[in-house]
Amino acid sequence: MEKKEVFVVKKSTILFSVLILLLTFSMGAYAATKYNFTFDGKKQSLDVQLINNKAYVPLDDITELFGGKVTYDSKSKTYAVTSKATESTIQSELSKTIKDVTVTIDKVVQDSDSLKIYVTYVNNSDDKISNGSDLSKIVANGKQYSYNSKFNFERWYKKENVPHADTYIEPGVTAEDVIFYAPVDADSINILIHANWTDYRFNNVKITK
Template sequence: MKKKFIFNAFAFVIVSLFFFSTTVLAKPVLKTIKAYLNTITLSYNGKSIGISTIKYNNVTYVPLNKVTDLLNKKVITTSKGFEILDKSNIPNGSKVTSLPASITIKDVKVTITKVEQDSKALKIYVAYTNNSPERIDPAESLVKVISNGRQYEYDLSFVLDYMDKYRDEYTSYPHAPSEIEPGVIADSVILLPPIPNIEKNVRIILRANYEYYTFLNVPVTIN
């Protein structure tokens, strides 16, 4: 069933094919825009899905993520916009046999040198090597640790509390800058709250330069 929508106009309208939803950005009213909501069915290799679409100026816009899912593709965010990858070619992670262990993606190498946990914190010792021609963002607040089927993440309030209680110890650790210039190696220690009954080997996901670095079976030293 087709539903007709009339939007009191804005000079600037973006139907966000690439942002997975429809967005209308506002400026002073200049004209009336007529658009239509509809549902269509797309089929590929025997698989069919229903997709809500918008038709405007005889052009039908569909959500990009729905189409890529149907085609077994994945949309990822990069520094230059969006990139579509074949899911079958996306690595599930690099299995670690010993530390240090490294993963390199697009000239950016991330190395885990050591992982320790004591009563105060879980500490992940990391080195970033930027061999790319552009500065990179290590995005350490997006770190994830998987243990015993549970996911643990960065906690800013915990880090601030740690800084207050153990200031000398905290300042003795290296901390990567928010942006790492080309040709630079930056060391860092990422702090997370202690994980209850942490496994001897965990999965660690780090983020750098808009890419996920997944380390599997990372050994943890318990102090």
């Protein structure tokens, strides 16, 4: 009986030792270690986890090295990664130049009162131009909406510090404007600005709410 009890104790001890050893190896395999990275000449020390011979680094840290950013939507459980290159591409799509006249959609904001399109006109031509705000149109969910003079005038009149470009913009002038539309049930819209008798089209412009 005494030998059997000794054997049981030794067996338990061995099993316990093996578990500790396995746990130690497991933790060691997944423990983060500092490694040096170089991205386009920019050096940075990051925590790296080596798992099955693959290097895993924090998403936020690696995205920042590329000049981007990470956002998280808790409702949809979605991480959105925007790189610096992506932001530049998006910005270029919201600015168009035709015959030395540049039209830029700075932002589109919507609240319970209205949808507001912030526009900047730059006239680098030799002649005065007509801004296209009063000839603008938007498309949301397959439905077209035209400019409404009364709707816009009421909001220019009631709101302070709302930019309103003149009908004609002189050479060398940069002018800002805000175009008002009734709220739409959409996350993005297509915009047509008919500046200087030329169509400037901007598709899938995101609405900020």
